[in-house]
Amino acid sequence: MMSPTTVTPADAFEDQPTIGLIGMGAMGEMYAKYLSQGGWKKINVCDLPSKYESLREKYANTPGITVLQDGHAVARVSEFIMFSVEAEHIDKVVAQYGPSCKVGAIVAGQTSVKAPEKDAFEKYLPLDTHIVSLHSLHGPTVSPVGQPLVIIKHRAPDWAVSLVENILKCFRSRFVYLTYEDHDLVTANVQAVTHAAFLTMGTAWAAMRDYPWQHGQYVGGIETVKVNIMHRIYANKWHVYAGLAILNPSAKVQIDQYASSATELFKLMLAGDEPGLRARVFEARERVFGQAYKEGRVPIFLTEDVLDQFTIGGKPSKKAVANGDAANDTSAGNRNASPNSVGSNSHLSLLAMVDCWAKLGIHPFVHLDLAATPIFRMWIGVAEYLFRSEARLDAAVRAALYDTSHRSDDLEFVVGARGWSQCVSFGNFELYRRRFAETAAFFEPQFDEANTIGGAMIKAISESSKS
Numbered sequence: 152m153m154s155p156t157t158v159t160p161a162d163a164f165e166d167q168p169t170i171g172l173i174g175m176g177a178m179g180e181m182y183a184k185y186l187s188q189g190g191w192k193k194i195n196v197c198d199l200p201s202k203y204e205s206l207r208e209k210y211a212n213t214p215g216i217t218v219l220q221d222g223h224a225v226a227r228v229s230e231f232i233m234f235s236v237e238a239e240h241i242d243k244v245v246a247q248y249g250p251s252c253k254v255g256a257i258v259a260g261q262t263s264v265k266a267p268e269k270d271a272f273e274k275y276l277p278l279d280t281h282i283v284s285l286h287s288l289h290g291p292t293v294s295p296v297g298q299p300l301v302i303i304k305h306r307a308p309d310w311a312v313s314l315v316e317n318i319l320k321c322f323r324s325r326f327v328y329l330t331y332e333d334h335d336l337v338t339a340n341v342q343a344v345t346h347a348a349f350l351t352m353g354t355a356w357a358a359m360r361d362y363p364w365q366h367g368q369y370v371g372g373i374e375t376v377k378v379n380i381m382h383r384i385y386a387n388k389w390h391v392y393a394g395l396a397i398l399n400p401s402a403k404v405q406i407d408q409y410a411s412s413a414t415e416l417f418k419l420m421l422a423g424d425e426p427g428l429r430a431r432v433f434e435a436r437e438r439v440f441g442q443a444y445k446e447g448r449v450p451i452f453l454t455e456d457v458l459d460q461f462t463i464g465g466k467p468s469k470k471a472v473a474n475g476d477a478a479n480d481t482s483a484g485n486r487n488a489s490p491n492s493v494g495s496n497s498h499l500s501l502l503a504m505v506d507c508w509a510k511l512g513i514h515p516f517v518h519l520d521l522a523a524t525p526i527f528r529m530w531i532g533v534a535e536y537l538f539r540s541e542a543r544l545d546a547a548v549r550a551a552l553y554d555t556s557h558r559s560d561d562l563e564f565v566v567g568a569r570g571w572s573q574c575v576s577f578g579n580f581e582l583y584r585r586r587f588a589e590t591a592a593f594f595e596p597q598f599d600e601a602n603t604i605g606g607a608m609i610k611a612i613s614e615s616s617k618s
């Protein structure tokens with residue numbers, strides 16, 4: 152909280168603009184919190200009319216915030232209005248409240264996929280309103296400080312963009328300027344295919360109905376990232392992931408390629424085709440990471456020691472590690488359990504990721520510098536960790552080919568990847584919701600621990616990558 156004497160960017164305004172937030176779910180709440188703390192005194196918020204009373208109670212003592220009945224009430228009095236609702240519903244909600252937007256208002260959306268938002272704004276917003284849209288590229292529980300915040304100047308004069316920048320200065324995010332179209336391309340590259348990988352890991356682990364941390368076994372090293380992020384994604388709202396995968400046309404292509412990459416690599420493994428698998432993996436390595444290393448790019452962050460701080464299920468005793476107990480355990484549930492376990496795992500999820508980037512001509516480092524979410528940053532971090540070292544990659548390839556104890560996990564992974572891809576290609580929200588909910592239910596008992604640990608991990612890694 153700011154002390155009463157703290158000077159905020161809002162204080163520069165003699166007559167502060169009226170801010171309106173329509174949709175007070177996770178992201179609407181996050182915006183309300185930071186705008187209020189940033190000293191903005193005229194913030195109108197609403198969710199569905201049925202939530203009016205509970206919201207009023209919740210915000211009774213929050214400085215600057217007034218809860219109104221519905222989107223009409225917010226839109227007609229606000230000079231900067233942000234819609235923060237489900238992407239699937241943006242058309243309906245903007246159709247309903249858009250025409251009530253005040254003359255000259257600046258209108259934004261927070262949706263993770265912009266094609267439907269753009270259509271809705273163009274269809275329903277009065278021509279005397281301006282469109283400057285937004286997208287915070289992080290989840291609602293991550294501090295916005297230093298994270299990318301996309302600003303889209305679509306139908307607006309420069310002063311409107313400056314006003315939005317001033318309003319949001321208190322987030323201390325890094326503004327990234329994109330068009331609506333570039334936004335969807337970049338976020339498909341950064342988010343959709345990354346989520347597909349983690350959703351698939353969850354589906355595969357849940358299908359096995361067994362996972363190491365359940366038995367208090369040690370999950371260390373880069374497995375920590377996989378496990379924590381997978382939990383984090385399944386603890387978030389399903390519609391966020393469904394919307395950005397199903398409604399973004401570029402996302403479908405990429406998620407399909409991810410499934411194809413996993414399937415094709417798995418077939419090479421089944422065939423025991425060592426030259427074929429090795430050639431494919433090392434070619435992908437060259438395409439994705441080759442140039443970056445020729446240019447002397449510093450690796451992202453990872454040491455297993457850093458990651459071991461964030462293990463789920465407790466750390467192993469020093470004695471167990473010294474005796475190599477965890478490292479030697481190759482039972483189905485605990486093959487990933489060694490702190491130095493990179494080599495004892497096929498890492499199909501990572502091999503498929505880099506193969507997919509290579510096949511699509513995606514340069515993840517370009518996105519990393521422009522508009523990486525914390526999850527994407529970590530995902531490239533672990534991919535890079537595995538691929539940077541020829542020895543580690545070689546060990547993964549050998550494990551993929553010759554350690555058949557991986558096969559059942561890898562088979563579930565391929566089935567899961569295909570299933571997610573098909574679900575997205577059908578564009579079926581209900582099927583997506585059911586797939587997501589079934590897997591999430593399996594992991595739910597770990598959500599609290601995983602969110603705490605995952606949050607700390609994101610913070611530590613964001614800080615280490617800044618320094």
Ligand SMILES: NC(=O)C1=CN([C@@H]2O[C@H](COP(=O)(O)OP(=O)(O)OC[C@H]3O[C@@H](n4cnc5c(N)ncnc54)[C@H](OP(=O)(O)O)[C@@H]3O)[C@@H](O)[C@H]2O)C=CC1
Nearest residue numbers: 174176177178198199235236237238261262263290291391
């Ligand atoms: N969560 C995340 O990590 C991020 C999400 N986003 C995007 O932000 C948007 C919001 O996501 P998030 O806050 O997580 O989702 P939530 O489901 O938490 O919030 C959406 C809110 O909007 C409400 N709503 C729906 N229709 C209306 C309406 N007609 N009038 C007023 N309120 C309405 C919903 O009510 P009800 O639940 O009853 O439908 C809900 O409370 C999405 O488009 C998402 O893609 C962007 C960045 C990160």
Ligand SMILES: O=C(O)C(=O)Cc1ccc(O)cc1
Nearest residue numbers: 263288289290342524525526
């Ligand atoms: O970082 C991620 O990819 C997340 O999962 C959180 C998230 C979800 C949706 C967004 O539009 C932005 C961030």
